[in-house]
Amino acid sequence: MASITADSSVNNPISSGRAVARQLSxxxxxxxxxxxxxxxxxxxxxxxxxxxLFLSFTNYRATGNTAPVWIGIENYATILTDPSLWxxxxxxxxxxxxxxxxxTVVGFGLAMLIRGKFRGSGLxxxxxxxxMMLSPVVVGLFWKMMYNPxxxxxxxxxxxxxxxxxxxxxxxxxxxxxxxxxxxxxILVDVWMWxxxxxxxxxxxxxxxxxxxxxxxxxxxxxxxxxxWHITLPQVMPLLLIAVLFRTIxxxxxFDLVMGLTGGGPGNQTELxxxxxxxxxxxxxxxxxxxxxxxYIILIIVIAISNLYIRNLNKIKxxx
Amino acid sequence: xxxxxxxxxxxxxxxxYAVKPLDLTISDxxxxxxxGPSGCGKTTTLRMISGLETVxxxxxxxxxxxxxxxxxxxxxxxxxxxxxxLYPHMSVRDNIxxxxxxxxxxxxxxxxxxxxxxxxxxxxxxxxxxxxxxSGGDKQxxxxxxxxxxxxxxxxxxxxxxxxxxxxxxxxxxxxRELQLRLKATTVYVTHDQIEAMxxxxxxxxxxxxxxxxxxxxxxxYYNPANLFVAKFIGSPGMNLVQGNYAEGIVRLPGDNQYPLxxxxxxxxxxxxNVILGFRPESAHVSPEGMLQGQVYATHMHGSYTMLHLNMxxxxxxxxxxxxxxxxxxxxxxxxxxDAQMARFFNPQNExxxxxxxxxxRMTNDGLAVSxxxxxxSHSQSYE
Numbered sequence: 001m002a003s004i005t006a007d008s009s010v011n012n013p014i015s016s017g018r019a020v021a022r023q024l025s026x027x028x029x030x031x032x033x034x035x036x037x038x039x040x041x042x043x044x045x046x047x048x049x050x051x052x053l054f055l056s057f058t059n060y061r062a063t064g065n066t067a068p069v070w071i072g073i074e075n076y077a078t079i080l081t082d083p084s085l086w087x088x089x090x091x092x093x094x095x096x097x098x099x100x101x102x103x104t105v106v107g108f109g110l111a112m113l114i115r116g117k118f119r120g121s122g123l124x125x126x127x128x129x130x131x132m133m134l135s136p137v138v139v140g141l142f143w144k145m146m147y148n149p150x151x152x153x154x155x156x157x158x159x160x161x162x163x164x165x166x167x168x169x170x171x172x173x174x175x176x177x178x179x180x181x182x183x184x185x186x187i188l189v190d191v192w193m194w195x196x197x198x199x200x201x202x203x204x205x206x207x208x209x210x211x212x213x214x215x216x217x218x219x220x221x222x223x224x225x226x227x228x229w230h231i232t233l234p235q236v237m238p239l240l241l242i243a244v245l246f247r248t249i250x251x252x253x254x255f256d257l258v259m260g261l262t263g264g265g266p267g268n269q270t271e272l273x274x275x276x277x278x279x280x281x282x283x284x285x286x287x288x289x290x291x292x293x294x295x296y297i298i299l300i301i302v303i304a305i306s307n308l309y310i311r312n313l314n315k316i317k318x319x320x
Numbered sequence: 321x322x323x324x325x326x327x328x329x330x331x332x333x334x335x336x337y338a339v340k341p342l343d344l345t346i347s348d349x350x351x352x353x354x355x356g357p358s359g360c361g362k363t364t365t366l367r368m369i370s371g372l373e374t375v376x377x378x379x380x381x382x383x384x385x386x387x388x389x390x391x392x393x394x395x396x397x398x399x400x401x402x403x404x405x406l407y408p409h410m411s412v413r414d415n416i417x418x419x420x421x422x423x424x425x426x427x428x429x430x431x432x433x434x435x436x437x438x439x440x441x442x443x444x445x446x447x448x449x450x451x452x453x454x455s456g457g458d459k460q461x462x463x464x465x466x467x468x469x470x471x472x473x474x475x476x477x478x479x480x481x482x483x484x485x486x487x488x489x490x491x492x493x494x495x496x497r498e499l500q501l502r503l504k505a506t507t508v509y510v511t512h513d514q515i516e517a518m519x520x521x522x523x524x525x526x527x528x529x530x531x532x533x534x535x536x537x538x539x540x541x542y543y544n545p546a547n548l549f550v551a552k553f554i555g556s557p558g559m560n561l562v563q564g565n566y567a568e569g570i571v572r573l574p575g576d577n578q579y580p581l582x583x584x585x586x587x588x589x590x591x592x593x594n595v596i597l598g599f600r601p602e603s604a605h606v607s608p609e610g611m612l613q614g615q616v617y618a619t620h621m622h623g624s625y626t627m628l629h630l631n632m633x634x635x636x637x638x639x640x641x642x643x644x645x646x647x648x649x650x651x652x653x654x655x656x657x658x659d660a661q662m663a664r665f666f667n668p669q670n671e672x673x674x675x676x677x678x679x680x681x682r683m684t685n686d687g688l689a690v691s692x693x694x695x696x697x698s699h700s701q702s703y704e
Contacts, residue, residue, distance in 0.1 A: 218372070221470075230407075
């Protein structure tokens with residue numbers, strides 16, 4: 001064993017190790033660091049990426065004992081004409097829109113609230129950040145308990161504790177099914193979990209605004225409201241957009257939280273695109289080729305949306 | 321434009337005074353410079369006038385209206401910050417229009433006012449740029465434009481030229497002063513640069529250690545400093561100060577130098593008392609028959625003249641302005657005279673200036689509008 005780091009010892013075997021270390025050229029050390037990373041990247045990222053691209057043009061099933069057969073764009077054609085998929089897309093769109101919008105508003109509000117230094121502001125900030133440090137599956141499971149119609153805390157809070165009538169995750173009130181409640185429940189949990197993230201980014205943006213801008217604005221006789229719209233908001237905008245970008249991408253591929261809460265149900269009311277993909281890929285039929293094609297479509301959508309954001313971000317930064 | 325009055329205004333942080341009780345009356349259209357070393361309380365005073373800093377005690381009147389506890393936005397004053405404080409995300413146009421937009425003015429009025437100040441400051445070509453891309457001088461012009469566009473009751477400027485390089489500072493100095501005279505704008509200007517203060521101010525308020533040392537015209541502050549601090553602080557180099565002892569019509573100075581007390585001072589100084597002689601370098605003249613002498617310690621060429629550093633004895637080095645064409649070898653003994661009209665005397669105990677009895681009116685600090693409990697007391701003390 002060549003001890004590369006041994007440099008304080010004078011023992012013979014180790015000093016021979018030192019000699020080895022000295023003989024290693026910069027290039028060799030560089031290779032030692034780079035190759036393991038590259039191999040892992042290729043094995044777990046690049047290969048699956050390109051292999052799945054290939055699979056998306058075949059009828060391959062991971063459980064079928066046959067080699068993939070090239071079928072051209074048939075998978076894509078099927079997917080884009082499948083109404084149940086469009087439904088999943090619509091659900092996802094609704095989820096992303098409401099979830100990100102609410103997180104932005106709540107996160108911004110929280111940031112404005114704890115912006116000033118006050119007694120215990122560090123502790124309060126940390127406590128607010130706790131939700132986003134938890135695992136989504138754990139969050140899903142305990143919110144499932146909170147939503148429980150019989151003993152859940154949520155019903156108690158909204159004044160439905162006695163009757164046990166309201167079942168958020170089942171989208172039901174008594175015997176009546178109400179569309180959208182289940183999705184709203186999931187959105188609520190996502191907002192609870194990720195608003196702190198928006199808050200954190202906005203807070204760092206707020207703290208970076210120099211005091212003299214507000215002093216200048218006070219001298220210029222701007223009202224607090226005017227200051228907010230013309231100084232605070234534009235100054236925070238770049239960081240706010242980054243927060244929204246991250247949250248949008250995350251929300252588009254949201255999976256674990258929904259699985260923990262509803263598993264996509266009731267029916268397909270909360271079946272987001274990632275949940276749909278999971279069902280197609282790993283449950284029942286194992287349609288690997290088809291699900292690869294679907295995964296690529298999602299990837300393209302995510303990249304397109306991210307690019308829109310980034311272009312806007314650059315525009316704002318370029319102006320700044 | 322307006323008058324500004326400070327009545328016993330003070331600022332304390334805990335026990336420490338940032339500004340000790342201060343009285344100051346600034347008349348309409350006056351250009352007042354608050355001058356002093358850093359930490360002397362001049363910026364705090366300015367910020368209290370603006371409302372960016374609260375006062376601990378005292379009153380601030382703007383046009384005889386008490387504004388002591390009003391928010392800055394309710395005071396109708398403009399403030400030019402040292403580092404410009406332009407809004408980085410707005411174009412120059414929006415920066416200048418900001419105070420008008422904040423007041424909800426109409427677009428026509430904004431355009432009209434904008435055009436006026438833009439022409440006044442010659443910054444038309446900058447309107448669509450962002451502050452980040454401007455030079456220091458242009459930034460300061462934009463900051464001035466933003467202050468001017470509102471037509472406020474008074475302008476407050478906190479070292480507006482401090483961040484500029486020397487050349488630009490000089491031309492901006494002239495620009496600001498010219499603008500101020502044209503607009504007859506009441507202006508309070510903070511600087512630590514005594515040359516700037518001398519060049520610009522109608523009156524200079526010299527501050528040190530939270531206390532006003534003297535408030536007077538540049539000429540008075542220069543030729544009749546109220547105390548040793550002002551004597552040393554104003555001028556570069558400051559006033560020469562040599563400690564001596566008075567007896568029989570003669571002030572005995574170090575190095576066996578004797579200076580006959582000029583007429584008019586006899587009643588101010590008691591025999592046998594220590595006294596400090598003060599004179600400006602340009603009030604001394606090298607001459608073979610001079611009454612005073614010193615050894616050349618250094619000579620500094622200043623272009624049109626040579627500044628001699630003469631050692632009278634011990635640490636008593638005085639600066640004397642001399643003819644640039646003459647040579648003054650180091651170590652040579654040089655005789656010089658001090659203009660009797662220009663000699664000043666100070667009390668070494670309380671460090672304040674002595675007054676010449678015959679010409680009391682000339683020596684009296686005519687800036688009595690400004691005083692400060694400490695200096696006003698010590699100021700009137702004569703030495704008999």
